[in-house]
Amino acid sequence: MPEGHTLRRLANDLSAAFAGGPVRVSSPQGRFAADAALVDGQPMLGVVSSGKHLYIEFAGDRFIHVHLGLIGKFDVQDGPPAAPVGEVRLRLQNERAYADLRGATACELVTGEQRTLVLGRLGPDPLDPEADPARAWERIRRSRAPIGALVLDQAVFAGVGNVYRAEVLFRHRIHPLRPGRTLRVGQFRAIWEDLVELMHEGVRTGRIDTVRPEHTPEAMGRPPREDQHGGEVYVYRRTGQPCLVCGTRVRTQVLMGRNLFWCPRCQPTFRSRAVG
Protein backbone atom coordinates (compact mmCIF):
# COMPACT_ATOMS: atom_id res chain seq x y z
CA MET A 1 0.00 0.00 0.00
CA PRO A 2 2.26 2.78 1.12
CA GLU A 3 3.79 4.67 -1.81
CA GLY A 4 3.51 8.45 -2.16
CA HIS A 5 -0.11 8.40 -3.33
CA THR A 6 -1.19 6.53 -0.19
CA LEU A 7 0.42 9.13 2.07
CA ARG A 8 -1.16 11.99 0.13
CA ARG A 9 -4.61 10.42 0.46
CA LEU A 10 -3.97 9.87 4.13
CA ALA A 11 -2.97 13.51 4.58
CA ASN A 12 -6.18 14.57 2.86
CA ASP A 13 -8.36 12.23 4.90
CA LEU A 14 -6.77 13.08 8.25
CA SER A 15 -6.98 16.75 7.45
CA ALA A 16 -10.67 16.52 6.54
CA ALA A 17 -11.47 14.58 9.69
CA PHE A 18 -9.38 16.39 12.30
CA ALA A 19 -7.73 19.62 11.19
CA GLY A 20 -8.97 22.87 12.70
CA GLY A 21 -10.11 21.52 16.05
CA PRO A 22 -8.89 19.84 19.20
CA VAL A 23 -7.93 16.19 18.90
CA ARG A 24 -7.51 13.45 21.46
CA VAL A 25 -4.13 11.80 20.92
CA SER A 26 -3.34 8.49 22.61
CA SER A 27 -1.23 5.36 22.28
CA PRO A 28 -3.26 2.27 23.22
CA GLN A 29 -0.19 0.12 22.69
CA GLY A 30 1.91 2.44 24.84
CA ARG A 31 5.02 3.05 22.76
CA PHE A 32 4.01 6.58 21.82
CA ALA A 33 2.25 7.34 25.10
CA ALA A 34 4.67 9.92 26.52
CA ASP A 35 4.73 11.95 23.31
CA ALA A 36 0.99 11.59 22.76
CA ALA A 37 0.37 13.21 26.13
CA LEU A 38 2.25 16.32 24.99
CA VAL A 39 -0.23 17.08 22.21
CA ASP A 40 -3.36 15.40 23.57
CA GLY A 41 -6.34 17.75 23.41
CA GLN A 42 -4.47 20.37 21.37
CA PRO A 43 -5.85 21.80 18.11
CA MET A 44 -4.54 20.11 14.98
CA LEU A 45 -3.39 22.76 12.52
CA GLY A 46 -2.98 20.62 9.43
CA VAL A 47 -1.59 17.46 7.83
CA VAL A 48 0.93 17.39 5.00
CA SER A 49 2.60 14.56 3.09
CA SER A 50 5.89 14.76 1.26
CA GLY A 51 7.19 11.68 -0.51
CA LYS A 52 6.37 8.83 1.88
CA HIS A 53 6.50 11.06 4.96
CA LEU A 54 3.48 12.41 6.82
CA TYR A 55 3.49 15.34 9.24
CA ILE A 56 0.58 16.16 11.53
CA GLU A 57 0.99 19.68 12.84
CA PHE A 58 -0.04 20.97 16.26
CA ALA A 59 0.46 24.36 17.83
CA GLY A 60 3.76 25.14 19.52
CA ASP A 61 6.01 23.82 16.74
CA ARG A 62 5.06 20.20 17.36
CA PHE A 63 4.67 17.70 14.52
CA ILE A 64 3.84 14.01 14.65
CA HIS A 65 6.09 12.47 12.01
CA VAL A 66 4.75 9.21 10.57
CA HIS A 67 6.45 6.90 8.11
CA LEU A 68 4.50 3.74 7.33
CA GLY A 69 7.48 1.77 6.08
CA LEU A 70 6.66 -1.51 4.39
CA ILE A 71 3.87 -2.72 6.59
CA GLY A 72 2.40 0.29 8.36
CA LYS A 73 -1.29 1.16 8.17
CA PHE A 74 -3.21 4.25 9.22
CA ASP A 75 -6.97 3.67 9.16
CA VAL A 76 -9.31 6.67 9.31
CA GLN A 77 -12.92 5.91 10.20
CA ASP A 78 -16.09 7.81 10.94
CA GLY A 79 -18.01 7.44 14.15
CA PRO A 80 -17.18 6.72 17.76
CA PRO A 81 -13.99 4.73 18.30
CA ALA A 82 -14.12 0.95 18.62
CA ALA A 83 -11.96 -0.81 21.21
CA PRO A 84 -8.38 -0.90 19.83
CA VAL A 85 -7.58 -4.08 17.91
CA GLY A 86 -3.98 -5.28 17.74
CA GLU A 87 -0.96 -3.02 18.21
CA VAL A 88 -2.37 0.48 17.88
CA ARG A 89 0.58 2.77 18.40
CA LEU A 90 -1.24 6.03 17.76
CA ARG A 91 -4.92 6.88 17.93
CA LEU A 92 -6.41 10.24 16.96
CA GLN A 93 -10.02 10.97 17.76
CA ASN A 94 -12.60 13.73 17.93
CA GLU A 95 -16.39 13.72 18.16
CA ARG A 96 -16.79 12.66 14.52
CA ALA A 97 -13.97 10.26 13.65
CA TYR A 98 -10.97 8.26 14.79
CA ALA A 99 -7.76 7.05 13.17
CA ASP A 100 -5.51 4.13 14.20
CA LEU A 101 -1.84 3.74 13.28
CA ARG A 102 -0.20 0.30 13.31
CA GLY A 103 3.18 -1.07 12.23
CA ALA A 104 4.77 2.20 11.21
CA THR A 105 8.53 2.53 10.88
CA ALA A 106 8.36 6.02 12.37
CA CYS A 107 5.91 7.61 14.77
CA GLU A 108 7.59 10.42 16.66
CA LEU A 109 7.07 13.94 17.89
CA VAL A 110 9.42 16.38 16.15
CA THR A 111 10.02 20.11 15.69
CA GLY A 112 9.68 22.07 12.47
CA GLU A 113 13.44 22.18 12.25
CA GLN A 114 13.73 18.39 12.37
CA ARG A 115 11.01 18.17 9.76
CA THR A 116 12.89 20.56 7.46
CA LEU A 117 15.99 18.41 7.81
CA VAL A 118 14.16 15.26 6.69
CA LEU A 119 12.39 16.98 3.80
CA GLY A 120 15.67 18.49 2.66
CA ARG A 121 17.01 15.04 1.87
CA LEU A 122 14.15 14.23 -0.50
CA GLY A 123 14.24 14.55 -4.25
CA PRO A 124 11.38 16.14 -6.20
CA ASP A 125 7.98 14.59 -5.48
CA PRO A 126 5.81 14.01 -8.57
CA LEU A 127 2.77 14.90 -6.44
CA ASP A 128 4.20 18.31 -5.58
CA PRO A 129 3.25 20.99 -8.15
CA GLU A 130 6.28 23.02 -7.05
CA ALA A 131 8.72 20.15 -7.55
CA ASP A 132 11.73 20.70 -9.78
CA PRO A 133 12.37 17.56 -11.85
CA ALA A 134 15.70 18.96 -13.07
CA ARG A 135 17.16 17.97 -9.69
CA ALA A 136 16.34 14.34 -10.43
CA TRP A 137 17.76 14.53 -13.93
CA GLU A 138 21.04 15.96 -12.64
CA ARG A 139 21.41 12.89 -10.44
CA ILE A 140 20.42 10.41 -13.12
CA ARG A 141 22.43 11.78 -16.02
CA ARG A 142 25.72 11.48 -14.17
CA SER A 143 25.11 8.16 -12.39
CA ARG A 144 26.39 4.72 -13.27
CA ALA A 145 23.82 3.17 -10.95
CA PRO A 146 20.97 1.18 -12.54
CA ILE A 147 17.98 3.35 -13.37
CA GLY A 148 15.88 0.90 -11.35
CA ALA A 149 17.85 1.80 -8.23
CA LEU A 150 17.71 5.53 -8.99
CA VAL A 151 13.96 5.60 -9.53
CA LEU A 152 13.45 4.02 -6.10
CA ASP A 153 15.96 6.31 -4.38
CA GLN A 154 13.98 8.85 -2.31
CA ALA A 155 16.74 11.42 -2.82
CA VAL A 156 16.08 11.23 -6.57
CA PHE A 157 12.27 10.87 -6.68
CA ALA A 158 10.31 11.25 -3.44
CA GLY A 159 7.30 8.98 -3.05
CA VAL A 160 8.05 6.41 -5.75
CA GLY A 161 7.90 2.83 -4.44
CA ASN A 162 8.45 -0.61 -5.89
CA VAL A 163 5.17 -0.77 -7.83
CA TYR A 164 5.54 2.61 -9.55
CA ARG A 165 9.18 1.82 -10.25
CA ALA A 166 8.43 -1.44 -12.04
CA GLU A 167 5.48 0.00 -13.92
CA VAL A 168 6.91 3.31 -15.07
CA LEU A 169 10.04 1.61 -16.45
CA PHE A 170 7.86 -0.88 -18.29
CA ARG A 171 5.67 1.86 -19.75
CA HIS A 172 8.77 3.54 -21.15
CA ARG A 173 10.39 0.29 -22.30
CA ILE A 174 13.49 0.88 -20.21
CA HIS A 175 15.42 -2.03 -18.72
CA PRO A 176 15.78 -1.51 -14.95
CA LEU A 177 19.49 -2.39 -14.99
CA ARG A 178 20.44 0.25 -17.53
CA PRO A 179 22.85 2.77 -16.03
CA GLY A 180 21.15 6.11 -15.34
CA ARG A 181 23.69 7.98 -17.47
CA THR A 182 22.64 6.08 -20.61
CA LEU A 183 19.16 7.63 -20.56
CA ARG A 184 18.32 10.47 -22.88
CA VAL A 185 16.72 13.59 -21.46
CA GLY A 186 13.57 12.93 -23.44
CA GLN A 187 13.20 9.56 -21.75
CA PHE A 188 13.66 11.18 -18.37
CA ARG A 189 11.03 13.84 -19.09
CA ALA A 190 8.59 11.20 -20.22
CA ILE A 191 9.18 9.20 -17.03
CA TRP A 192 8.65 12.29 -14.85
CA GLU A 193 5.47 13.33 -16.61
CA ASP A 194 4.15 9.80 -16.43
CA LEU A 195 4.86 9.57 -12.70
CA VAL A 196 3.04 12.87 -12.17
CA GLU A 197 0.01 11.53 -13.98
CA LEU A 198 0.04 7.99 -12.54
CA MET A 199 0.54 9.14 -8.97
CA HIS A 200 -2.19 11.77 -9.17
CA GLU A 201 -4.51 9.08 -10.44
CA GLY A 202 -3.38 6.94 -7.51
CA VAL A 203 -4.40 9.72 -5.13
CA ARG A 204 -7.83 9.90 -6.76
CA THR A 205 -8.51 6.17 -6.86
CA GLY A 206 -6.50 4.82 -3.93
CA ARG A 207 -4.87 2.13 -6.09
CA ILE A 208 -2.12 1.79 -8.65
CA ASP A 209 -3.42 1.19 -12.16
CA THR A 210 -0.91 1.46 -14.97
CA VAL A 211 -2.27 -0.65 -17.84
CA ARG A 212 -3.30 1.40 -20.86
CA PRO A 213 -6.79 0.70 -22.23
CA GLU A 214 -5.38 -0.90 -25.38
CA HIS A 215 -3.48 -3.47 -23.31
CA THR A 216 -6.23 -4.70 -21.04
CA PRO A 217 -6.90 -8.43 -21.46
CA GLU A 218 -10.26 -7.61 -23.04
CA ALA A 219 -8.69 -5.32 -25.65
CA MET A 220 -5.97 -7.89 -26.36
CA GLY A 221 -8.48 -10.73 -26.75
CA ARG A 222 -7.15 -12.63 -23.73
CA PRO A 223 -9.06 -14.07 -20.80
CA PRO A 224 -9.49 -11.77 -17.79
CA ARG A 225 -6.63 -11.89 -15.31
CA GLU A 226 -6.79 -13.32 -11.83
CA ASP A 227 -3.31 -12.41 -10.66
CA GLN A 228 -3.95 -8.88 -9.47
CA HIS A 229 -2.77 -7.21 -6.30
CA GLY A 230 -5.20 -4.33 -6.03
CA GLY A 231 -4.66 -2.52 -9.32
CA GLU A 232 -4.06 -3.39 -12.97
CA VAL A 233 -0.33 -3.59 -13.58
CA TYR A 234 1.99 -4.76 -16.37
CA VAL A 235 4.85 -6.47 -14.52
CA TYR A 236 4.81 -5.89 -10.76
CA ARG A 237 4.70 -9.29 -9.01
CA ARG A 238 3.87 -11.04 -12.27
CA THR A 239 7.02 -13.18 -12.35
CA GLY A 240 6.81 -16.00 -14.89
CA GLN A 241 3.47 -14.83 -16.25
CA PRO A 242 3.02 -13.62 -19.81
CA CYS A 243 3.68 -9.96 -20.54
CA LEU A 244 0.36 -8.20 -21.25
CA VAL A 245 1.84 -6.70 -24.42
CA CYS A 246 4.03 -9.40 -26.01
CA GLY A 247 3.40 -12.60 -24.03
CA THR A 248 7.03 -13.09 -22.97
CA ARG A 249 7.42 -14.32 -19.39
CA VAL A 250 7.96 -11.53 -16.89
CA ARG A 251 11.35 -11.71 -15.16
CA THR A 252 12.41 -10.88 -11.67
CA GLN A 253 15.67 -10.24 -9.85
CA VAL A 254 16.57 -8.92 -6.43
CA LEU A 255 18.46 -5.61 -6.62
CA MET A 256 19.63 -4.03 -3.38
CA GLY A 257 17.23 -6.14 -1.41
CA ARG A 258 14.15 -5.25 -3.44
CA ASN A 259 12.36 -7.21 -6.15
CA LEU A 260 12.71 -5.93 -9.69
CA PHE A 261 10.22 -6.97 -12.37
CA TRP A 262 10.51 -6.46 -16.11
CA CYS A 263 9.68 -7.88 -19.52
CA PRO A 264 12.92 -8.86 -21.28
CA ARG A 265 11.40 -8.25 -24.70
CA CYS A 266 9.55 -4.97 -24.13
CA GLN A 267 12.44 -3.65 -22.03
CA PRO A 268 15.60 -4.67 -23.90
CA THR A 269 18.98 -3.98 -22.37
CA PHE A 270 20.98 -1.00 -23.59
CA ARG A 271 23.63 -3.30 -25.04
CA SER A 272 21.30 -5.51 -27.04
CA ARG A 273 19.47 -2.46 -28.33
CA ALA A 274 22.73 -0.84 -29.45
CA VAL A 275 23.85 -4.05 -31.16
CA GLY A 276 20.50 -5.13 -32.59
Added chain:
DNA sequence: AGCTCATGGCGAG
Protein backbone atom coordinates in the same frame (compact mmCIF):
# COMPACT_ATOMS: atom_id res chain seq x y z
C1' DA B 1 2.47 -22.79 16.59
C1' DG B 2 5.60 -21.46 13.42
C1' DC B 3 7.17 -19.90 9.16
C1' DT B 4 7.39 -16.49 5.08
C1' DC B 5 6.39 -12.50 2.79
C1' DA B 6 5.09 -7.60 1.87
C1' DT B 7 4.17 -1.30 -2.19
C1' DG B 8 10.52 0.82 3.32
C1' DG B 9 14.53 2.50 5.38
C1' DC B 10 18.25 2.48 8.68
C1' DG B 11 22.85 1.45 10.54
C1' DA B 12 26.75 -1.69 10.85
C1' DG B 13 30.64 -3.61 8.49
Added chain:
DNA sequence: TCGCCCTGAGCTG
Protein backbone atom coordinates in the same frame (compact mmCIF):
# COMPACT_ATOMS: atom_id res chain seq x y z
C1' DT C 1 25.25 -5.62 1.01
C1' DC C 2 23.34 -7.58 5.00
C1' DG C 3 20.47 -7.83 9.04
C1' DC C 4 17.07 -5.69 11.56
C1' DC C 5 12.93 -3.00 12.87
C1' DC C 6 7.67 -2.31 12.43
C1' DT C 7 2.70 -5.81 11.97
C1' DG C 8 -0.57 -8.89 9.97
C1' DA C 9 -2.06 -12.21 6.44
C1' DG C 10 -1.56 -16.44 4.47
C1' DC C 11 0.24 -20.24 4.22
C1' DT C 12 2.29 -25.02 6.37
C1' DG C 13 2.39 -28.53 9.95
